[in-house]
Amino acid sequence: MKNIYQGLLILTLGMVTACDSLLDIDPEFTQDAENFFNTEEDFDRAIIGVYDMMQPAYLNMWIGEIASDNAIAGGESVNDSRGLHEIENMTHGGVNQELRAVMRVNYTGIARANYIFENQDNIDFDGKALILAEAKFMRAYFYFNLVNYFGDMPLIVDRRISISEIPNAERTPRAAIYEQIESDLGEAMEVLPWTFSETGRLTRGAAMAMLGKVLLYQNKYAEAATILGDLIADNQGGYELFPDYSTLFLNENRNVSEDVFTIQFSGLQGGDYGCLVCLNGNAAVGFQSIRQYDGPFYADGNSYNLPTQDLYDAFEEGDIRREATVLDLDAFIAAQPNPDEITYAIGGGGHTGFYNNKYIKRLDERGLPDDDLTSPLNYRAIRWADVLLMAAEAFQRSGNDERARTELNKVRARVNMPDVSSSDDALYQAILNERRYELSGEGFRFFDLVRTGQAGERIDGFITGQHEVFPIPQVEIDLAGGIWEQNPGY
Structure with missing residues (x-):
């Protein structure tokens, strides 16, 4: 099978790499659509450029674990990747290189997706709707990261933002960003196929799983139960739990039936410690x-x-x-x-x-x-066990304990653990505990603790009302002309 990440291109279409300033996304007048987006190949190259910006997944893995009770920063010294040590100790503030990188890479991904939409009417070809669906999925993914890290953020769709607009790019309420995320995923879901001949491309099952996660993070339990339940029932992607958990994360078991939404990597060099x-x-x-x-x-x-x-x-x-x-x-x-x-x-x-x-x-x-x-x-952004546990949580929270136990116990059966028979809040806690047993080391723990209201009792130094979100990087506040207020407590 051809892998979409083989021969990956870092595109130079007037879009920045993540090593540049966050909002310096489109140096004005450096690129126009007259010499790009005129062929199907141009659109293919552009969508690969959007996929490329999902590869800094290591940031989510590190911060999602180190900010929680699952891990410490480690490393050569406390001055080596100081930002991670500050996050571990809940002393992070507006000057933090790791958090700035999170903001920059996600907005760069959004800019690359938006550049495609800005030029979507240039030409028509058979596969254009599919490319637009992939771009919508990834734009939703990038905005989901931003809203979970920083809360309210500028919402920009279907176009790039120029330098002259930065002083007026106010932060958009989180609820409005979620509306856009849901819209993008819903539209992508209607177009994306269940399977691709190219390994690593996004599918309908991935979009459904991602939408279910987005709904769960907003406490929209009944809606999450519906979409995740539909995915489990329909399952034309052929998803199932990999039989041997002990070898699931070996390289030889990449792209198996458990993989729903996976970010692909290769053993090639690419960049270096500087990028x-x-x-x-x-x-x-x-x-x-x-x-x-x-x-x-x-x-x-x-x-x-x-x-x-x-x-x-x-x-x-x-x-x-x-x-x-x-x-x-x-x-x-x-x-x-x-x-x-x-x-x-x-x-x-x-x-x-x-x-x-x-x-x-x-x-x-x-x-x-x-x-x-x-x-x-590869980095497994969503795997089938996560889908089952998200469904279990959504069903339990929306009043269907029987179905919640069914999905929970599928995950436990894979590792020969006894069924859970509890109900009500005891069942809810059992599901959350199972998420820790099943998904630890994968970057989800901090966000699980925050969204379920348990971070204050589980994370040393966590201040309720402050640490649910991270601080906006001060340099980006300055670039925005000071119109962005810092998140409370920072």
Whole structure:
């Protein structure tokens, strides 16, 4: 199968890379539609450019874990990626490089999608509706990230924004952004096919799952239950739980039946440490691997995003997902025939003894030439287990405990855990606990705790009424002429 990310192009269509300023999206008069968007190939190249901006998924993985009770920042020192350490300690403010990167890459993705819509009437061809549907899905995804990180944000659709407009680009209420997200996903869902011959392209099932997630995050439980229930019942994508959880996150099991919405990576070089968003590989894997490790099975890395003892202890007795999720390195070494010959280093940024076993560098999965940056492991933005658990939550919250138990217990049966038989609030908490057992290490924990109102009791230093959203990067407030108010408490 052809992979859409092979030979990925970083387009230079007057759109910035994520290394440039957030709102400097369209240098005025540098590009017009007269010499682009005149052929089907131009539209194909442009949509690949939008896909490209989903690849900085490592930011969601890091922040979604490190901001929660699941992980600490780790790394070489507290001054190495200082922004992640501030997020871990809930001391982050308006000057934070990681949060600025989140804002820039998502708005860059929006700009690339909007550039397609701005020129959608230039020509007609058979596949144009499909390209527009893909662009709508990704625009919704980028706005969903922004609204969950920062709350109210400028909403710009179907056109780029020029520098001269920045002082007037006021923040749009979150509810209006969600309306646009739902509209984009609903329209994309009607056009996208259930399957593609090109691995990695977005599908109708992915759009339905994403819409269900968007509705769940707004507490629209009945609507979420309907769309997720329809996806489970119809399921023309052939989705099912991968039978062996312990090997699900190996590179050999990429693009399996469990994958609903997956961001693709390759082992090619692409960028470097100066531009992580330019990479073809999954940067998170090398960064999360074992510092100066010399031993079997695993490979060395930078010891970021280290799971906590709290996460390790949270799993139920006999749950195989604990070892599949959290690598207890010292226990692994002690079980080897030559433990005295295996060595590793501890970074100054913190050490727990645990590593993210889902997204970690293994000896036989390394990319080339710099395997710190070139892991081919895909990022699973939504997998089938997540769909089932989102459906379980939506059904329970909308009064259907029986159906909630059915979907919850499908996930537990895959790992030979006993059925849950509880009801009401006990069932709700069991579903939320199951999300932690099933999805930890994948970047969802912080947002789950926030949207369910449990962050204040689970995250050290979390201030209710402030930390539900992150601060707007101060440099972007300045670029907007100071018309954006900072989020409360920052």
